[in-house]
Amino acid sequence: MTVYFYTYAGVVKAVENVSFELYKGEVLAIVGETGSGKSVTTRAITKLIQPPGKIVSGSVIYRRDGEEVDLLKLPEEELRKIRGAEIAYVFQDPSSALDPLYTIGYQIAEAVAAHRGGKIKQYLSEAVNLLRNVLIPDPESRVRAFPHQLSGGMKQRSVIAMAISNRPRILIADEPTTAVDVTVQAQILHLFKQLKEQLGMSIIFITHNMGLVAEFADRVIVMYGGKIVEEAPVMELFQNPRHPYTQGLLRAVINPITPQGRLEPVPGTIPNLINPPPGCRFHPRCPYVIKGKCEKEEPPLGNDNHKVACWLYT
Amino acid sequence: MRSLVKTEKLSKYFPVGGLLRPRGYVKAVDNVDLEIYEGETLGLVGETGSGKTTLGRLILKLIEPTSGRIYFDGEDITRASGSRLREFRRRAQIIFQDPYMSLNPRLTVYQTLLEVIKVHRLPIPDPEDYIGKMLELVGLERGQLHRYPHEFSGGQRQRIAILRALILEPKFLVLDEPTSALDVSVQAQILNMLKDLQKRLNLTYLFISHDIGAVRYMSDRIAVMYMGKIVELGPADAVIKEPLHPYTQALISALPIPDPKLARERKVILLQGEPSSPINPPPGCRFHPRCPYVIKGKCEKEEPPLLEVRRGHYVACHLYS
Numbered sequence: 153m154t155v156y157f158y159t160y161a162g163v164v165k166a167v168e169n170v171s172f173e174l175y176k177g178e179v180l181a182i183v184g185e186t187g188s189g190k191s192v193t194t195r196a197i198t199k200l201i202q203p204p205g206k207i208v209s210g211s212v213i214y215r216r217d218g219e220e221v222d223l224l225k226l227p228e229e230e231l232r233k234i235r236g237a238e239i240a241y242v243f244q245d246p247s248s249a250l251d252p253l254y255t256i257g258y259q260i261a262e263a264v265a266a267h268r269g270g271k272i273k274q275y276l277s278e279a280v281n282l283l284r285n286v287l288i289p290d291p292e293s294r295v296r297a298f299p300h301q302l303s304g305g306m307k308q309r310s311v312i313a314m315a316i317s318n319r320p321r322i323l324i325a326d327e328p329t330t331a332v333d334v335t336v337q338a339q340i341l342h343l344f345k346q347l348k349e350q351l352g353m354s355i356i357f358i359t360h361n362m363g364l365v366a367e368f369a370d371r372v373i374v375m376y377g378g379k380i381v382e383e384a385p386v387m388e389l390f391q392n393p394r395h396p397y398t399q400g401l402l403r404a405v406i407n408p409i410t411p412q413g414r415l416e417p418v419p420g421t422i423p424n425l426i427n428p429p430p431g432c433r434f435h436p437r438c439p440y441v442i443k444g445k446c447e448k449e450e451p452p453l454g455n456d457n458h459k460v461a462c463w464l465y466t
Numbered sequence: 467m468r469s470l471v472k473t474e475k476l477s478k479y480f481p482v483g484g485l486l487r488p489r490g491y492v493k494a495v496d497n498v499d500l501e502i503y504e505g506e507t508l509g510l511v512g513e514t515g516s517g518k519t520t521l522g523r524l525i526l527k528l529i530e531p532t533s534g535r536i537y538f539d540g541e542d543i544t545r546a547s548g549s550r551l552r553e554f555r556r557r558a559q560i561i562f563q564d565p566y567m568s569l570n571p572r573l574t575v576y577q578t579l580l581e582v583i584k585v586h587r588l589p590i591p592d593p594e595d596y597i598g599k600m601l602e603l604v605g606l607e608r609g610q611l612h613r614y615p616h617e618f619s620g621g622q623r624q625r626i627a628i629l630r631a632l633i634l635e636p637k638f639l640v641l642d643e644p645t646s647a648l649d650v651s652v653q654a655q656i657l658n659m660l661k662d663l664q665k666r667l668n669l670t671y672l673f674i675s676h677d678i679g680a681v682r683y684m685s686d687r688i689a690v691m692y693m694g695k696i697v698e699l700g701p702a703d704a705v706i707k708e709p710l711h712p713y714t715q716a717l718i719s720a721l722p723i724p725d726p727k728l729a730r731e732r733k734v735i736l737l738q739g740e741p742s743s744p745i746n747p748p749p750g751c752r753f754h755p756r757c758p759y760v761i762k763g764k765c766e767k768e769e770p771p772l773l774e775v776r777r778g779h780y781v782a783c784h785l786y787s
Contacts, residue, residue: 185649289739303740304514333513333676335737338720342736360650363679363722367729386726404654405724406679408706415683417654421619 153210155189155196158203162426166192166205167378171453174322179348179355181369181386183362183401187422189378190358194324198223198235214239216321237267240320244327246307249314250299256283256310257295263314282313286343305336312343319351326358341368362405366390374398377423377433384458394460396438432463440464469537470638470670471502471525476534478520482745490745494520496694497534499772502638507664507671509685509702511678511717515744516691518674522640525672526558527551539637556586559631563643565623569615575601575626576611582633597633604629605659621652625659632663640672645680657683678721682706687778690714693741693752696772700779710781713753751784759785 153171157164167189174180182190195201197212212223216238223231243249251259260282261275268275276295283291286309299307308328315323325344329337341364348355357368365372365386372389374382374397382395393399400418420437423429429436435446445463453461478495481488494517502508512518523529525536527543535544543554562568570578579597583590590596598608604625615623624644631639641660645653657680664671673684681688681702688705690698690713698711709715716735723729737756742748748755754765764784772782 185651305740333740334678334720335513335716336740337722338734339736342734361722362650362724363729366724366726367722369726390724390726401650402724404651406654406677406683407724408679408682408718408721409723409728410725411682411703415654415658417658418651419655421621421652422649 153193153196153212154208155192155201155205156208157205159426164425165378165428166425167196170210170375170378170380172373172380172383174354174356175371176354177348177352178370179357179368180371180373181357181359181365182373182375183359183365184375185360185422187377187425188375190375191326193375194326194356194358197324198239199228199231200235200241233267236263236320237318238320239322239324240315240318242308242312242315242323242325242328244330246304246311246331247299249311250307252299255296255298256302260295260310260314260317264317267318278317279313282317283310285316285347286310286313287339288313305332305339308332308336308340309343312340312347316347316351316353320353322354322356323347324356324358327360328357329364330359337364344368362402374401377428378425379433380453380459380461381434382458382460383453384460388458392458394458394465395434395462396440396464397434400437432461467503467506469501470504470539471500471672472537473498473500473525474535474537475499476521476524476536477532478517478524478529479532492744493694493747494744495524495531498694498696500689500696500699502670502672504637504670505668506686507673507684509681509688510672510674510691511676511681511688512691513676513717513741515693515741517694518691519642521691522560522642522672522674526560526640527554528560552586556634557636558638558640559634559636560640560642561624561627561631561644564647565620565627566615566647568627569623571615574612574614575606578626579630579633582630586634588634600629600633603632603663605655619652620648621655624648624656628656628660628663632667635667636669638670638672640674642674643676644673646675646677653680660684678706678717690717693744693747695752695782696780697753697782698780699772700776700781704776704779710775710779710786711753711783712757712759712785716758751782761785 154169155167157166170193184190196207201207214221214223257276257279260279261272264275264278265272280291280295283294288294288306288309329340369386371385373380376397382398393402403416404418418437423433431447431449432451435441442463451461451463453459476498479491479493481491483489510518524531535542538554546554576597580593583593598611601608606625645656673681675681685702688702689696692713698714706718709718716737719735739756742755750766750768751770754760761784770782770784772780773787774780775786
């Protein structure tokens with residue numbers, strides 16, 4: 153998959169040649185810093201890319217009922233049936249996902265009606281059940297609440313209720329807890345774990361927080377400058393990080409429980425994606441750069457259980 | 467240890483609803499006694515609405531307290547004005563969270579910093595040379611002197627904001643979530659720089675953050691706020707390793723830790739619900755509606771005082787009194 157943004161300043165190569173798989177029932181974490189392409193990649197899965205962005209090439213193979221479809225080739229009509237019903241999203245900011253003029257219950261019922269047909273009103277009682285599912289206290293009265301009457305944590309739970317209303321097979325959660333407090337974050341992660349068991353969903357979990365990856369993921373993809381640089385099972389990634397960027401990222405993360413010495417920041421800043429560095433996009437910041445190689449040729453990602461795109465390992 | 471900043475029964479209530487006859491008050495900061503020692507970093511943690519930012523601003527006299535007193539360097543500055551206030555402003559500075567908003571986009575770095583020198587009438591004969599030298603202090607180059615904020619990355623802007631505070635040679639800095647808007651790799655750069663500067667310039671920090679990892683990395687002591695009150699205060703290691711207050715215990719247990727093995731083995735204390743409405747806080751201990759160890763007939767009636775239960779480790783909880 154390749155996604156470019158055509159801006160006045162030039163073509164931003166936000167995501168370039170990214171390939172990965174999501175297995176049934178797993179939590180796949182995608183980590184990366186600002187501008188790494190993690191959100192764009194997952195939005196492109198159901199063509200949620202708006203101009204000036206454009207999916208330049210690629211395919212998204214979705215397997216269901218024994219058949220395979222390429223989501224990017226489906227007509228918009230067909231794709232809309234899948235998006236929201238079979239593949240649902242939860243974004244960072246719950247306030248922008250909710251309409252301030254309608255009650256929570258109405259909005260959840262509307263999401264259900266949009267995919268199952270019929271009148272919105274007939275799904276209001278189902279909305280109560282869904283709110284109960286996401287552990288909102290007193291759902292019978294909350295269903296009549298407007299978004300501004302709820303706290304950030306409650307709003308995010310309502311959005312999650314909306315996302316799971318049609319029992320999706322894939323849930324894409326894009327920094328779902330960045331806007332809430334730590335104690336509420338723990339509640340929401342716990343909720344995701346429960347829902348995953350109950351509904352057997354696969355989850356793509358996008359975050360910049362290595363702590364949350366360690367808590368929650370089965371498998372991890374590390375993105376840098378619009379590319380996947382490493383992919384591994386969670387234990388393997390933390391015990392044996394191979395890409396210099398992943399290693400740097402892990403050294404720069406504070407472990408709040410076990411004290412550590414001085415933090416070692418990754419020097420430099422993230423690359424400009426209008427003119428990304430040639431060769432390996434991390435080479436200007438890399439401590440192990442191989443002269444004559446890294447700045448010229450792009451390293452392949454490899455094909456193991458633990459994939460890494462780095463010339464040190466070839 | 468000498469205290470540089472001291473508050474006595476400091477409170478700030480914000481009226482809500484109705485201008486002339488308010489419906490109620492948000493007790494953002496309620497009767498806080500706090501000392502910050504010279505040369506230390508005091509970490510102030512708490513969740514949204516706990517009052518940590520309000521407390522930071524009260525101490526800097528950016529807002530007027532409803533009641534209570536503030537001492538700086540032994541001097542009562544609660545009612546300071548005129549030249550005394552100006553002198554205080556020079557010695558106590560603040561760094562805000564968002565470096566995109568705290569710098570004027572129409573001024574170059576040089577103009578921004580020159581303004582500080584002019585406002586405070588600092589006796590500097592060659593400001594351009596001086597500011598150029600100072601840029602190196604925060605890891606920037608002299609050649610970047612005449613650039614505008616948009617030409618810098620988030621981390622570099624935060625460096626400029628830090629320099630703007632340091633140019634006055636202050637003794638005390640309030641760091642209000644200084645790295646929350648930055649990426650992990652850049653956050654580490656800024657935290658390390660703040661540590662180095664503290665040593666070099668003998669600064670005292672109040673480090674406000676919801677990021678407990680960053681607070682622990684920076685702080686000598688940590689204070690935990692919950693709904694306008696300090697519920698726990700102690701040496702950084704003790705507060706993290708042996709938290710006493712049930713709220714702190716839950717908070718620490720809920721921290722995501724970057725170690726998958728440990729993360730899966732330990733037990734997370736899941737709190738019920740969310741903080742109560744700050745408009746009419748619950749009577750007694752403000753944490754009692756969510757507390758797993760609530761003592762019936764006591765916690766919902768009496769407010770627990772902040773008591774020293776171990777050396778230098780204070781907690782406001784009836785379990786310990």
